[in-house]
Amino acid sequence: MFxxxxxxxxxxxxxxxxxxxxxxxxxxxxxAGEFICLLGPSGCGKTTLLNLxxxxxxxxSGEITINGKLAVEASSKHITIFQNYxxxxxxxxxxxxxxxxxxxxxxxxxxxxxAGDFIELVGLKQYARHYPSQxxxxxxxxxxIARALAVDPEIIFMDEPFGAxxxxxxxxxxxxxxxxxxxxxxxxxxxTHDIEEAVFLADRILVMSPNPGRIKSVIKVPIARKxxxxxxxxxxxxxxxxxxxxxxxxxxxxYYL
Amino acid sequence: xxxxxNLIYVAAGLAILVILWEAVVLTGRYEAxxxxxxxxxxxxxxxxxxNGTLFSDIxxxxxxxxxxxxxxxxxxxxxGLVLGxxxxxxxxxxxxxxxxxxxxxxxxxxxxVLWFGIGDMPAIVIIFIAAFYPVLLSTISAVKKxxxxxxxxxxxxGIRKTNLLTRIIFPASFPYIANGLHIALGSAxxxxxxxxxxxxxxxxxxxxxDARNSLRSDxxxxxxxxxxxxxxxxxxxxxxxxxxxxxxxxxxxxEGI
Numbered sequence: 407m408f409x410x411x412x413x414x415x416x417x418x419x420x421x422x423x424x425x426x427x428x429x430x431x432x433x434x435x436x437x438a439g440e441f442i443c444l445l446g447p448s449g450c451g452k453t454t455l456l457n458l459x460x461x462x463x464x465x466x467s468g469e470i471t472i473n474g475k476l477a478v479e480a481s482s483k484h485i486t487i488f489q490n491y492x493x494x495x496x497x498x499x500x501x502x503x504x505x506x507x508x509x510x511x512x513x514x515x516x517x518x519x520x521a522g523d524f525i526e527l528v529g530l531k532q533y534a535r536h537y538p539s540q541x542x543x544x545x546x547x548x549x550x551i552a553r554a555l556a557v558d559p560e561i562i563f564m565d566e567p568f569g570a571x572x573x574x575x576x577x578x579x580x581x582x583x584x585x586x587x588x589x590x591x592x593x594x595x596x597x598t599h600d601i602e603e604a605v606f607l608a609d610r611i612l613v614m615s616p617n618p619g620r621i622k623s624v625i626k627v628p629i630a631r632k633x634x635x636x637x638x639x640x641x642x643x644x645x646x647x648x649x650x651x652x653x654x655x656x657x658x659x660x661y662y663l
Numbered sequence: 664x665x666x667x668x669n670l671i672y673v674a675a676g677l678a679i680l681v682i683l684w685e686a687v688v689l690t691g692r693y694e695a696x697x698x699x700x701x702x703x704x705x706x707x708x709x710x711x712x713x714n715g716t717l718f719s720d721i722x723x724x725x726x727x728x729x730x731x732x733x734x735x736x737x738x739x740x741x742x743g744l745v746l747g748x749x750x751x752x753x754x755x756x757x758x759x760x761x762x763x764x765x766x767x768x769x770x771x772x773x774x775x776v777l778w779f780g781i782g783d784m785p786a787i788v789i790i791f792i793a794a795f796y797p798v799l800l801s802t803i804s805a806v807k808k809x810x811x812x813x814x815x816x817x818x819x820x821g822i823r824k825t826n827l828l829t830r831i832i833f834p835a836s837f838p839y840i841a842n843g844l845h846i847a848l849g850s851a852x853x854x855x856x857x858x859x860x861x862x863x864x865x866x867x868x869x870x871x872x873d874a875r876n877s878l879r880s881d882x883x884x885x886x887x888x889x890x891x892x893x894x895x896x897x898x899x900x901x902x903x904x905x906x907x908x909x910x911x912x913x914x915x916x917x918e919g920i
Binding site (some may be wrong): 431460462479480481484485486487490492494495496497506507508509537538541557 | 813814815816818819820821826829830831834835837910911912913
């Protein structure tokens, strides 16, 4: 197994220094090249889980291994793409994409060529000399994707990457990332709270629920790509997930009665 | 359109000032040596320009200013970048800085003369002291304010140590540092004149002392006006630079400052 998550829990101290459990005994195996969506309402710990795998935070108990090695620190073998892009505003598109290559002992011309290729891949060739503040949100996120791909990572983590985009741009970006995933065969772990987005993108959807954060169910999406958002199979899975969340509502009502 | 309007305001303000001034002079209650008339001051100014004194004094003052200011900025920014990251070391140094900072650079004058002699050095050192603290403190607070996401991106791409400082932290904090440079420029210019009044035989500050010694109050006022104008021009120049930085960094500039 490529990524193994064994009995992982995570606690944070709250303002009174009491431990609050954000994630409780998470078990999960992810294969290389898989597209995984972590889906759930806010507060279910999906971003925390992502940060743990990415090595930005440490587990309280349990262990996470990538390729057999403990995931304890960030590395350019796995790159995170954030909702607010994380582009460096003082660098042009070209220079932003070159960022990760600068620490990799590559010659200047090679950096330029590689960055150029990926800028072209995300369709921003004529914007290479622009600065982030001159681009729309969707274009900025494309730059972030190009920058991540340029260092040829094994895993790409995406933390609600399209959350700040308008609906149309969002759909375009979903198509785009789906295409890129098919071309490049990276393992992608994608956090979202948008059910349709998850069904469109994922091989497997991990439905998470809060208090404490845990994986409620794992839903496979055995639909060939490119997926049709209006196809009955698509809608069936979408409805199934809706039901998952619906059930939680019922539980809550019973509890209050 | 607004530019022309603003210009009218400026002209109106100046006109009112000159009219009031002339009116007070016309009452005849003050001798010309106590309050020279606007026309006398204008004549003195023309004389200073024509005989070349003004030009050579400005040149000397600017030379001292640039040396003192730029060396203070260089040292303070480098120290600030490092100390901003070394939280514990800064906690040790901070109290010392807090005690020294409110001391007027002029208070150091006896030591400055002993250590650096006379000539250009006292003025340069005083400018250095005046510019150093504001730049140091604004750099440190700028480093502490650097958005977490840039640090995450840097970790992801394996950017560490010196590279982290030069490629990420310095540029990320640069807009705030530029703001500190702006503030420091103003206070340093104030002390340039003070520095030249006590330790120099040339420069704009000396121009005033010299005029006073020959009881030329019209020339004193002309000198004051030149100091004000050159300070204003310097301020505009650095403000222009600051705006450019903010624009490039994508910071929405605050109006009316």
